Amino acid sequence: MMPDSIDAFVERVAATRADPNSTNFFDDTRPDNAIRRNNLARYLEQLAERRPTTLLVGEAPGYRGMAITGVPFTNTTRLRRGVPRFALFGTAQGYEIPDDSGIAAEPTATVMWNALVELDFLPVLWSAYPLHPHRPGDPRSNRTPSSAEAREWSWSWRTLMDLFSIRSVVAVGNVSRDTLARAGLSVPHVRHPAHGGRERFTQGLRELLAAGVIG
Template sequence: MSANEFICELQSFSSERVFNPYRNVCPNCDLSDAAVTRSRNLVSVLEAVHASGVDTIWVARDLGYRGGRRTGVPLTDEVHLNSVERLLGTGSLARATQGDVVAERTAAVIWKLLGRIGSPVMLWNVFPFHPHDEGKPMTNRCHTAKERELTLPFLWYLIEFLRPKQLVAIGRDAQAALEDSPIPVINVRHPSYGGQREFSETLAQFYGIDMPSAPKQETMSFFV
């Protein structure tokens, strides 16, 4: 299966209380061709990481309404689309939304650390769509066990496609999804609810880089 064929499979998924950024268009935030733009963004990422032989996948839980829902790129908000281009060599990635650029705190933590590491990785989610509360599209909820069962094959296809040597499970939901993986997994705390420093320090140690000293972090609640 090619990157384009993989995107077609993602586009075919539809479910209640779920926004599929590769299929759906938000009437309030999106440009008219938003789903096409996000699909192209993800194809560019997949083709770039495959061509460069990226050997590590970082896996988190779901797409967030301020991040991957808008960009089509997991764990990436609009602020960091240029960071994707520089790190992965994708060429230009396009915005799919109108109005002001929207930032996501989780994406900021992820990309700040990736900038220090300097090594390209593939970013993904156990549930590669945006689950939201009933009637509240701009909220984040955790995917259900049934939703995970339906979409986990996407993760295993991605692993087969890229053949990574290392997986990074970000948060307990990702850890649970990868517990039977035949590929080595490093489990890290999700950088939310006060976990930012522990997340960064664990991965800095794993990649052998120094982290600058930081002031005590206040507990913040953002996308998990």
């Protein structure tokens, strides 16, 4: 993958406008979003160096995680401390740590990276709807994205599949499963790690790895 392909992907994400009940935290009309655009580009660059072949597609970013950091399934604590097993994240790797004052860290991010380290498995992470969907008038809330919203953003995970020459895709949670199915993809499905799903999520990935379905 060439850097200009990553840049083009980030630019397209940043140029796509959100509706009133979603936030595009990469929006290129807001200078403060440059931190998140830089972090996403750096994340994809680091992945390109490691050549992952599996894409995990989640539901949508939460306001305590990716909406702050710009990196899928990653909160500021993980971004700052890094993931030594994979030599990912941290300021020494070119990431910037956004200000998250007054916002508790996203717990799903901790579960996700703990599971990936335990399994020694580094996939590409993304979401069916990669903007932050929130309740009307309440940006510090999360809501389930609609099927129409997810369909509108299907180009993003398809682009990542092409950029990384992805060989296997896993749906993380029911929203992702339904989105991929509507797009004509029949893929394995694992429990979302949020809301007590840690054990089933980890076990689901473990079984897929053992069976050679993903790698």
